[in-house]
Amino acid sequence: MxxxxxxxxxxxxxxxxxxxxxxxxxxxxxxxxxxxxxxxxxxxxxxxxxxxxxxxxxxxxxxxxxxxxxxxxxxxxxxxxxxxxxxxxxxxxxxxxxxxxxxxxxxxxxxxxxxxxxxxxxxxxxxxxxxxxxxxxxxxxxxxxxxxxxxxxxxxxxxxxxxxxxxxxxxxxxxxxxxxxxxxxxxxxxxxxxxxxxxxxxxxxxxxxxxxxxxxxxxxxxxxxxxxxxxxxxxxxxxxxxxxxxxxxxxESTWKDLSNYIAPIYEEIFSKASLQEFAPNLVEKLDAIADQDEKLQFAVEYVQNHIYYIFNADEMNGHKPQDPSVTYQNKQGDCKAKSVLLKVILDYIGIDSSIVLVNFHTDFYIKYYLPSLLSFNHVIVKINYKGETYFIDATIRDEFGLIENRGFIYFMHYLEVKRDQELQERKAYKFPYYCIDEKVEFHAQDTKGTLKLTTTYKGNRANAMRRYFKNTNKREVVDSWNNFLFYSLNYSNDRNGTDVRNIFKDAIIDIVSDDKKLNEFKIQYQATVENPYYVDAKNNRFLMYFDRNVVKASARDFMHKDLPFWHNFDSERYEIHLYTDQKIDTDEKYTAQESTINNPYFEYTSRKKITKNGAAVFIDYKPLVNLEIPPSEFEDFRTAHHTVADSNFGLGIDIIEPGLMNRLKFSFKKRFNN
Structure with missing residues (x-):
């Protein structure tokens, strides 16, 4: 051997x-x-x-x-x-x-x-x-x-x-x-x-x-x-x-016993921590910020972005955190160290916070497990501010915004590092903002179309898009939008295999604004479209825009006997305008169709405005998230998503071709359908 x-x-x-x-x-x-x-x-x-x-x-x-x-x-x-x-x-x-x-x-x-x-x-x-x-x-x-x-x-x-x-x-x-x-x-x-x-x-x-x-x-x-x-x-x-x-x-133990075991370990660390002594320069910067909202944002982003995250697998086997003075001095630490330093800073500026234990990977199972500190593998910070509760992961980088505009962390179970605690479940959450807010304008004239998308992202979406635009080649970004629009405009059904760059001419995409307090990231896409109409096998022309991201396939296709559906969709608003220099069928069923859904887990509306040469749809989607949908209520939830998918996730308009024969054909078709 x-x-x-x-x-x-x-x-x-x-x-x-x-x-x-x-x-x-x-x-x-x-x-x-x-x-x-x-x-x-x-x-x-x-x-x-x-x-x-x-x-x-x-x-x-x-x-x-x-x-x-x-x-x-x-x-x-x-x-x-x-x-x-x-x-x-x-x-x-x-x-x-x-x-x-x-x-x-x-x-x-x-x-x-x-x-x-x-x-x-x-x-x-x-x-x-x-x-x-x-x-x-x-x-x-x-x-x-x-x-x-x-x-x-x-x-x-x-x-x-x-x-x-x-x-x-x-x-x-x-x-x-x-x-x-x-x-x-x-x-x-x-x-x-x-x-x-x-x-x-x-x-x-x-x-x-x-x-x-x-x-x-x-x-x-x-x-x-x-x-x-x-x-x-x-x-x-x-x-x-x-x-x-x-x-x-x-x-054998109880959650209360375990919290009483772990809390004194952290209390000892906090009792020795004096921010004024080990971080006078940081204290000076904090004192110079008059607005409390901005002070809180500075504290969170300082620990997230200026303290390097080191995941030490051996250290994570225990729960003794590093002294915050060492974390500050070395500018590095694991999740415990970064969270403890953030709490010390929050204590200094007078904001109520606590350390909490979580396990994002096995969050679903924690309610089934026996009480054990070894069920947790991560530490984050819980912040109580202006009557609201927020959770901050100090190990994440490149997050921005005042506390109410920051990204949302999805999980349900946690143990707060305080004495006499039980395992807690977070409340369901409704976004106070739209994660995606998009306006689409598509004008078709003769054989060309002009397309403009203006999109504002907030929260997690803003953070993700900011990173995407920072790390991705501009040509690749434009191609990504072109490919998405190739399907949204239904060109995949009448010109499949065509190079999208030959369809969307002079396509550009620009960052319009990036507000780091509101955590709003706004972009605009523009292109000229060759042959803007979708043409079916009978040479009928249509202008169509259906955003398949609005259809939640994971909800429609979900099948499991034991796992409840975990609801974590973003809030969204869309405004889609389609204009043409041709006459359109203003009474076509799917052009005029509107929807209203008041499911316990999401509200969804689509409203239309129709003129003789175009139409607009206004889609509003507000979900209640960070919860498990009980199996007894899931089929109604699934049916509601089927309703969304039934042509309520976009807009299509039928062109009435010019000429006497075409008008007669259209009139006959209308009478026959009725």
Missing amino acids: ENPMPIENYRIHQPEAWAGSMDDQQLIRRIKESDFSESQINEGRDYCYFLDKKYCTSNTENKEYVCMAYTLNEPSNLERASVTDIVVEENEIYNIHRISVLRDGVLIDKIPDTKIKVLDNENQSSGGILSSNKKINITIKDLRLYDVLILEDTRVKGFTDRDFLRKEFSKYVWVSPDNYWAYGNFRFTFINERNETIAYKKTFFRDEQGNVLDPEVNYLKKGEQFIIDEENYINPVDANREIFPFIDFAT
């Missing part, structure tokens, strides 16, 4: 007694064919003869043992098995017990054919992401199709002083296995060797009819085990419509 680096993060030796052991003959006996295995393999399903997993937690370390044997009947599976990367954390050891194959009934030790490299798992340091994780690259030579691969290993994570939270609290989430695999035997064991009681909560398990069972909570005292043991097992979960059953294991 070739080992080019010293053995630091892995070892090769026999498993410890707690994990158990099998000799070669016992192993071979467990890899046996059955009617179940043959039927699965004949169906082309990869087959795992057995999977034994054991997780043991104590106050000094976490250990996870795995022993498995599975088929290499697919070339892709063979490739994945031949080269594997194992990422280990700081002070974590990967113990290799067995790498073998069963080939034609003979057990072959593959450790001599294994090449192991230990690499730094560090490829994002230039982006401020620091980690002492190591990547163990394992390459196994001469694996063959139809081998049975046997792997046996243990990961051991010992706790350092920096892992004080892991010493005090345990958290482990077991998720039911991938339903791609069939298992002859699947066995999972959780072992509690901690002094404290471990609670475990079974969630999204189902009865034989597929109905979700009520969550079940039980407890493990020190030395007790929880075991799942399944024979001839295929996970029955419908992966596209259902949440995989999972079990959350966590040290």
Whole structure:
């Protein structure tokens, strides 16, 4: 075996007694064919003869043992098995017990054919992401199709002083296995060797009819085990419509107890912090700003843009924040450090704020998890100002605006770092402004059209567009708008394959204004359009403008039995004007059609103004966001979006062609349709 680096993060030796052991003959006996295995393999399903997993937690370390044997009947599976990367954390050891194959009934030790490299798992340091994780690259030579691969290993994570939270609290989430695999035997064991009681909560398990069972909570005292043991097992979960059953294991606690544990850690930091002492220059700048709104904006943007964000994975394992004087002096810190510094600044200028713990990635599941500080992976700041509550992520860059105009952060659950707190849910939110406010003017005369779009973006949209225009080539920006308009004007149906630059002549796009207080970013697009009318197969001409961004496809297509729909759409207003030098059908159904929707989760109106040579539509969309729509109310919500999609997201006008025969044809068509 070739080992080019010293053995630091892995070892090769026999498993410890707690994990158990099998000799070669016992192993071979467990890899046996059955009617179940043959039927699965004949169906082309990869087959795992057995999977034994054991997780043991104590106050000094976490250990996870795995022993498995599975088929290499697919070339892709063979490739994945031949080269594997194992990422280990700081002070974590990967113990290799067995790498073998069963080939034609003979057990072959593959450790001599294994090449192991230990690499730094560090490829994002230039982006401020620091980690002492190591990547163990394992390459196994001469694996063959139809081998049975046997792997046996243990990961051991010992706790350092920096892992004080892991010493005090345990958290482990077991998720039911991938339903791609069939298992002859699947066995999972959780072992509690901690002094404290471990609670475990079974969630999204189902009865034989597929109905979700009520969550079940039980407890493990020190030395007790929880075991799942399944024979001839295929996970029955419908992966596209259902949440995989999972079990959350966590040290028994309450949210109030946890808040009382974490609050004193932050209180100690704040008690030592004096902004006047460690940041006199910053204090001088703050004192020079008379307006409190502007002072608050300056404080937020100073921490966001002048303090470099460093995500230190090892530091994030605990919750002890860096002293704000160090953060200010070094001009860098992780989310805890930046949030603490921002709160110290806000305290100085007399604005009420607090630190809150969140996890944007698993926000939906937090309400199902047992109480645990280890459920959170991010820290932000909650600000109470002028009767409103705002949340600021101090790690974000290039955000602007007075507090009420800044971007909105979508999440629901948080724990405030104060004493005697419970897990909190944010209220639903309605934007006090339009995230997109757009006016479209399209004039068609003879064989040419002039098109102008004036768009104002606010909040998250303004921040995103500001970054987009800053970082994107101007030609690329114009092409992006051209491509969007190619579909909005329905040219994709009568001139598909045409270079859009030959349709939209002399197209330009300019930034009209950029107000950093209102956080308004305004742009204007202009172009001359060759052959402005959409022409159908019968040579009928139309002017059309339908903005498909208004149609929320994710709401119309959503299908899930367990996940409620997460409502996070922007508020929007559109004003679309289409003019022509031709006579139009002012009574055409879809030209005149208007809509009013008063759904509990959004208000939507489209209103029309029609003249003999043109029409305008005014679309207003105000959603109630940052909430889950209950399944019982979702179909009405979906139906309302179908109504929007029924030609209520834009405007089309039919041209009445000149000439007596065309007018007679139009009159006949009108009578026939009636």
